[in-house]
Amino acid sequence: MSAFELYPWQHEAWAQLMHDPARLPHALLLTGEPGIGKRRFADRLAAWFLCEAADRSTAPCGGCDGCRWQLAGNHPDFRLLSPDDGEADESEEGAKPDTKAKKKSAIINVENVRELTDFVQLTSHRAGSRVTLVCPAEAMNTAAANAFLKTLEEPPQGARFILVSHHWRRLLPTVRSRCRVFALPQPDLAAASQWLAEQGVVDPALHLAHTGGSPLAALEDASAEWLPLRASLLEHLGNPGALDVLAVAAEFDRAKVEMALLVEWLQKWVHDLVSLGLTGKVRYYPDCREALSRLAPRAAGMTAYAERLFDAKKLAHHPLNARLVIESLLFDYLAALKSAGSPR
């Protein structure tokens, strides 16, 4: 793969952005669904700003000092502001966290932004641009966002800001309004499937279903180390009569499954149960259609349970007793099925 390559579904957006490069704004907000490759697009744009090739057209050359430093991850005129700072290369943007819970901050705090402000105010080492990438921008807490806003409002000469956001509505409106919003596309099923097949994924459509259509998440879905755990959970959910809650909770506790991931699997299952009853459609787990169909007639209590899961998701990053939380989620699942009427 050559340097700073785009995903196949991004070429049109890139061409559109580069239609008149001289008029690119100093602050650009890249928006779109998680797992569509916004980060890669942003990295290419950052490299383009830092490229020093005399004949630089609308793509970073990949060979000049600026490009090579950027590729090596040590360009002096580039800063990444990210809660995953230092680990940012480890996983693609939008990819799911891995099974083992890692200790890392989920927010960008005001101290991080203050360091950035010092960087932005300096003159460029290479007499060119100074580029800041904020990813994801919604990770800034309010104090951080307000501090960042000051920098955005009075940008020094040559300062460029690229903000990446999966949930742009969560940004401070004042920050949003200082940026040009540029929405990146989600590939259609055919394009996403073709790309996944090229990566060696055997059943692209199934993995795209599991992730709601995000190709990067689907790629991980095809090979993640937690796959057997999810398969086990879905198996249990599909056989509520035989579900031994205490044993299953202990199993998942031992495996140290990240709570947010577990809740998400439950949410998708419940979504499919309800959707199957209402519209006959299964969105996320077409491979479990049979079990879902058996349970769909008993899904009336699932709407309340979905709200329960929504609350659980909000608490998923807090250090609660995982085993107890899983037990209570599974007991509530069984109760929601019973409340719907006569079990068969």
Ligand SMILES: [Zn+2]
């Ligand atoms: Zn270059």
